[in-house]
Amino acid sequence: MRQNLTEKIIKAHLVEGSMIHGEEIALKIDQTLTQDATGTMAYLQFAAMNIPRINTEVSVSYVDHNTLQNGFENADDHRFLQRMAAKYGAYFSRAGNGICHQVHLERFGIPGKTLIGSDSHTTTGGGLGMLSIGVGGLDVAVAMGGGPLYLTMPQVVNVRLLGKLSPWVAAKDIILEVLRRISVKGGVGKVLEYTGEGVATLSVPERATITNMGAETGATTSVFPSDETTRQFLKAQGREEVWLPLGADPDAEYEEEIEIDLAGLEPLVAQPHMPDNVVKVKEITDLPVSQVMIGSCTNSSYQDMMRVAAILKGKTLHPGVSLVITPGSRQVLKLLSENGALSDLVGAGARILECACGPCVGVGQAPHSGAVSVRTSNRNFEGRSGTKDAQVYLASPETAAATAIYGVLTDPRKLGDFPVIELPQTFAPDDNLVIVPSQDQESIDVVLGPNIKPVPVAVALPENLSGQVLLKVGDNITTDHIMPAGSKVLPLRSNIPAMSRHCFEPVDATFPERSEAAGGGFIVGRENYGQGSSREHAALVPMYLGIKAVLVRSFARIHRANLINFGILPLTFVDPTDYERINMSDVLEIPGVTAALEAGEVLIVQNITQQFEFQVRAELTTRQKAILKAGGMLNYTREQALQ
Ligand code: MIC
Ligand code: SF4
Secondary structure (H helix, E strand, O other): OOOOHHHHHHHHHEEEOOOOOOOEEEEOOOEEEEEHHHHHHHHHHHHHOOOOOOOOOEEEEEOOOOOOOOOHHHHHHHHHHHHHHHHHOOEEEOOOOEOHHHHHHHHOOOOOOEEEEOOHHHHHHHHHOOEEEEOOHHHHHHHHOOOOEEEEOOEEEEEEEEOOOOOOOOHHHHHHHHHHHHOOOOOEOEEEEEEOHHHHHOOHHHHHHHHHHHHHHOEOEEEOOEOHHHHHHHHHOOOHHHOOOEOOOOOOOOOEEEEEEHHHOOOEEEOOOOOOOEEEHHHOOOOEOOEEEEOOOOOOOHHHHHHHHHHHOOOOOOOOOEEEEOOOEHHHHHHHHHHOHHHHHHHHOOEEOOOOOHHHHOOOOOOOOOOEEEEOOOOOOOOOOOOOOOEEEEOOHHHHHHHHHHOEOOOHHHHOOOOOOOOOOOOOOOOOOEEOOOOOHHHOOOOOOOOOOOOOOOOOOOOOEEEEEEEEOOOOOEHHHHOOOHHHHHHHOOOHHHHHHHOOOOOOOOHHHHHHHHOOEEEEOOOOEOEOOOOOHHHHHHHHOOEEEEEEOOEOHHHHHHHHHOOOEEEEEOOOOHHHHOOOOOEEEEOOHHHHHHHOOEEEEEEOOOOEEEEEEOOOOHHHHHHHHHOOHHHHHHHHHHO
16 A cells, blocks of 8 residues: 555554554554653653653653753752653753754754654654654653553644745745645644655755644644665764655555645744734835744754854844844754854844743843744743733844844745855764763662652542532734743743642632632633643643633644543533523533543533533543543553552
8 A cells, every 4th residue: 555654653663552543552662752742751750650660762861942941940850850760761962062952963863753742842853754743741641651651532634745846935934824724723633744846846844833833733743755865964963874765655545635836935034922813024015023033842943043143244234123042952063163153143232042942941141022023933932031012023033133134024935145054974973972871770769859759640520520610711812811821930841730820810819729629620712722832731730720621612632632631531512602692600510421431422511600510522532531530641550550
């Protein structure tokens, strides 16, 4: 049978289920990654499973999110993660080594392998021909223990790239075009597989920009073939031996097709506050910009930085703009410092930050009130920058650099000659800041520190669920709404009781208090609930506050899986208009819920306050039902181990 690339990688890793769209499959996982903001929980959960040593080909623990070290909390987390990596057998990429996705692409990614990571942009690895998927920390913990990843067999979409990009039009514009066409929920349940003659015109880092931000469509992942360009990239990383050619069979079949004529694209920009709110840069005229941020895991490669340096060389940025640049990895920064490009950036007035996530997740560099900030990152959700009323636009490094010079949002084609950037023959890799797994695990003491608290565990699903509607929200609620990040809240990622005080802060700051007072209850939402980050804290904290079920029109993939992992029932309205009929504070009851789950997908919910009944759907596999009944994945795994 003719297969596409996604099917080939899935087939080679399939341990359970059949490859029929919509069915649950289980995949063997070759590699995992964690980052510090999700990693502490993932490692605490791994430790709670009592498995003596990590059981994957490669697991890497990165420190890249919380590197501000405003207090002892971040540093304690780093120490904890370093010791855990040593004890259980993970590579440890120290703070300063770079953003997990950029470093993983450079140093660990292998075409044809499966990678899961406790970060939604793990999809970056698709640029190398990996099947790389963002998941919750608990799923990574299970995979580190040797367990498979369970997921719904996705549909595969053929994204056919025709022709070649024009000068000043970038890989970022390709993914912005995809977002413009399919929206922030158009990828749910799908893999975006890139094919066509345009693929060969894109470098690996450019492909990685596209697969990275494919996460914003809600797709399970995105993948490019592994070809001669991939081989050259790996060779320049000193890793040619891991290369293999991979691609779809000729005439492979796909469930859907999208065609993009690269030559027809123009510089694009996503306007506030959603990554799919995309228009041409030239359609927005005279928009004064006071901050430009170039970096993040989407656009911080050597190629991106060199292009920006070439644009800025010999110029001075506009007096009204603050330009901050975060090179994606130490490898990139080192090359820039050796070849003089760093001096061009500094000379133009850029503020160089360390190789970390930084401003992308609101850790430093919050813009001034009401500011317009143009960023090369992947998310422009309201408030994520650290300034609630900032207007964040997402654009390519070329557009961002042109904007920094002119002080208004600028189409980079105005800059004249396009600087062609060749990738080096060698990236001169060194792994000095990667600590290899210790062989002497017995001697390693793990130190927690006062801010690292035990993982709360859910209780088994009761016979009847009842409680108040504690919150009613609209479409596209992101995990940044549910559990905000930023320099204030991120340091609490290992301390759920403290973190719970900030749950739903941007939406309704009284939520934690009300939930506790009511002894828990329900959340009601609309479309694409839980989009964005993989942070399991957006499920773990509501569980800690007593949330029993979330009733919505549709869920984002990772968040739905996280809710199940933490014992919260994810329910969808059978009749979507029932959403309108429910009010805040209504008391709902789902009687005999455990038996009802056994009997079928449809459950009856009674609105006690308003005296009516409505139906919701619980589309759950037998395994997911068992996890929910046990009170979440940790309990379930323990129960399984005892059998
Ligand atoms: C993000 O971009 O929102 C993050 C921070 O990288 C998250 C992970 C997290 O919340 O720790 C993600 O994308 O998964
Ligand atoms: Fe880090 Fe931003 Fe990438 Fe998330 S999106 S991994 S915060 S750089």
